Amino acid sequence: MGCMARPVRRSGTRQPSKRYHHGDLPRALLHEAVHTIQRDGVEALTLRGVGDRLGVSRTALYRHFTSKQALLASVASEGFRMLRQELDEAWTAAGRGAAGFEAMGRAYVRFAVRHSSHYRVMFGGHLDPSQRQAIADDQRANSRDESDAFGMLVQAIVEQQQQGIVRPDDPQTLALYIWSVVHGVAMLAIDRLLESPREIEELIGFALERMRTGIALPKS
Amino acid sequence: MGCMARPVRRSGTRQPSKRYHHGDLPRALLHEAVHTIQRDGVEALTLRGVGDRLGVSRTALYRHFTSKQALLASVASEGFRMLRQELDEAWTAAGRGAAGFEAMGRAYVRFAVRHSSHYRVMFGGHLDPSQRQAIADDQRANSRDESDAFGMLVQAIVEQQQQGIVRPDDPQTLALYIWSVVHGVAMLAIDRLLESPREIEELIGFALERMRTGIALPKS
DNA sequence: ACCTGAACACCGTTCAAGT
DNA sequence: ACCTGAACACCGTTCAAGT
Numbered sequence: 001m002g003c004m005a006r007p008v009r010r011s012g013t014r015q016p017s018k019r020y021h022h023g024d025l026p027r028a029l030l031h032e033a034v035h036t037i038q039r040d041g042v043e044a045l046t047l048r049g050v051g052d053r054l055g056v057s058r059t060a061l062y063r064h065f066t067s068k069q070a071l072l073a074s075v076a077s078e079g080f081r082m083l084r085q086e087l088d089e090a091w092t093a094a095g096r097g098a099a100g101f102e103a104m105g106r107a108y109v110r111f112a113v114r115h116s117s118h119y120r121v122m123f124g125g126h127l128d129p130s131q132r133q134a135i136a137d138d139q140r141a142n143s144r145d146e147s148d149a150f151g152m153l154v155q156a157i158v159e160q161q162q163q164g165i166v167r168p169d170d171p172q173t174l175a176l177y178i179w180s181v182v183h184g185v186a187m188l189a190i191d192r193l194l195e196s197p198r199e200i201e202e203l204i205g206f207a208l209e210r211m212r213t214g215i216a217l218p219k220s
Numbered sequence: 221m222g223c224m225a226r227p228v229r230r231s232g233t234r235q236p237s238k239r240y241h242h243g244d245l246p247r248a249l250l251h252e253a254v255h256t257i258q259r260d261g262v263e264a265l266t267l268r269g270v271g272d273r274l275g276v277s278r279t280a281l282y283r284h285f286t287s288k289q290a291l292l293a294s295v296a297s298e299g300f301r302m303l304r305q306e307l308d309e310a311w312t313a314a315g316r317g318a319a320g321f322e323a324m325g326r327a328y329v330r331f332a333v334r335h336s337s338h339y340r341v342m343f344g345g346h347l348d349p350s351q352r353q354a355i356a357d358d359q360r361a362n363s364r365d366e367s368d369a370f371g372m373l374v375q376a377i378v379e380q381q382q383q384g385i386v387r388p389d390d391p392q393t394l395a396l397y398i399w400s401v402v403h404g405v406a407m408l409a410i411d412r413l414l415e416s417p418r419e420i421e422e423l424i425g426f427a428l429e430r431m432r433t434g435i436a437l438p439k440s
Numbered sequence: 441a442c443c444t445g446a447a448c449a450c451c452g453t454t455c456a457a458g459t
Numbered sequence: 460a461c462c463t464g465a466a467c468a469c470c471g472t473t474c475a476a477g478t
Contacts, residue, residue: 025461025462041345042345043346046450046451046452047451047452047453048450048451048452056462056463057462057463057464058452058463059452059453059454059455059462059463059464060461060462060463062453062454062462063460063461063462064461067452067453068452068453120345123407123411124344124345125261125262125340125344125411126263169426173422173423173426176408176423177401177405177423177426177427177430179404179408180400180401180403180404180405180407180408180423180427181397181400181401181404182404183400183403183404183407183408184399184400184401184402184403184404184407185396185397185400187343187400187403187404187407188396188399188400188403191343191345202393203393203396203397203400206389206393206397207397207400210397210431210434210435211430211434212434213433213434214430214431214432214433214434214435215430215434245442245443266469266470266471267470267471267472268469268470268471276443276444277443277444277445278444278471279443279444279445279471279472279473279474280442280443280444282443282472282473283441283442283443284442287471287472288471288472
């Protein structure tokens with residue numbers, strides 16, 4: 001363990017350190033938790049385990065998280081933030097509209113598959129209602145236009161209604177329906193009911209096509 | 221504890237007893253497990269707890285189930301059996317066809333809401349793959365036409381394709397899509413993201429309508 | 441055949457104590 | 460300010476022993 005030159009810190013710019021032992025333990029704990037869940041499942045996550053693997057006492061975690069639940073809530077919160085960002089990027093990169101909407105759908109399922117540990121914690125019912133509410137509030141407060149991932153979906157629908165390519169039903173209800181479809185596909189995918197990536201891509205493609213037909217403005 | 225007249229048992233007709241202590245402990249354990257999950261969630265299920273509540277030692281369970289996992293697998297298995305039966309009844313009672321299909325969709329979500337503890341165990345990722353496979357095999361073996369709930373759905377689709385009211389896509393893929401929709405709605409409903417029963421009924425109604433439009437045979 | 445009680449190796453969490 | 464070690468009240472599971 002040689003001693004390394006430490007970068008000067010200006011007040012308030014607290015940059016992340018790569019070393020956890022004396023560095024950014026909260027971030028390291030979060031990363032290790034995600035890694036463990038990804039490898040062995042949520043049930044296998046153990047505070048003693050993450051402590052050991054980080055070379056730290058099994059109670060060190062309590063300096064940064066109030067409980068195991070709080071650690072899981074942080075995983076979920078990080079997941080929602082990443083999901084929103086990836087949906088946003090997909091929507092914008094595809095030039096919004098119908099193409100952007102399809103890109104969002106694909107991005108959603110891809111996120112669930114690639115970050116299945118985050119996704120499981122986000123929607124697996126491991127969080128109690130109060131924590132879930134806290135995360136949702138936090139999410140809206142920290143996004144520039146005060147909307148979370150679901151809010152983004154609603155906005156995308158409204159925009160397409162104005163373009164005359166989506167039927168003029170209640171946007172909230174439409175959003176719930178669409179979320180049901182992609183969430184269902186995502187669950188099928190990450191539960192390994194679907195084997196290959198190709199199989200998943202095929203189903204999401206099919207689902208988005210049928211979904212689009214179902215919500216399209218009927219030709220007058 | 222007075223002594224009660226016990227009904228005579230003919231061989232092979234082993235009828236369920238209301239008393240667990242000397243009666244049908246496996247069934248009592250299963251019932252108590254479901255009840256506990258329904259009230260406090262899967263994480264709160266504890267072998268010691270069910271033992272206590274049944275007035276039985278905490279290791280008595282091991283005479284009838286190999287492990288806690290096996291107990292959960294039994295809950296799931298019972299759930300799949302009930303689901304298949306309720307879908308079957310809905311489909312038949314509504315006279316099959318398009319009406320029967322809609323009835324199946326509603327029955328599916330209603331099952332998830334009413335038996336949310338079963339549903340959570342069935343699809344919450346609490347079972348490991350080997351047990352899940354065993355349940356699926358058992359399910360097909362014990363149904364008269366060798367099809368589980370998913371198989372029923374496929375059959376219903378094929379029948380509607382023959383009637384010319386559903387587009388001639390691959391029935392398996394169509395079934396996966398439809399399952400995604402109802403599963404997504406069910407998850408939204410039981411996670412209390414939807415408050416009132418009316419709200420749930422409205423969403424499932426809307427979802428089935430949009431889904432039907434999406435999979436209908438296009439007018440030539 | 442069915443159930444018990446003690447024992448074992450694990451948990452999350454608290455708290456006084458160390459630096 | 461941050462971390463540790465012992466302690467506490469819980470787990471699932473095993474196994475010899477009871478009836």
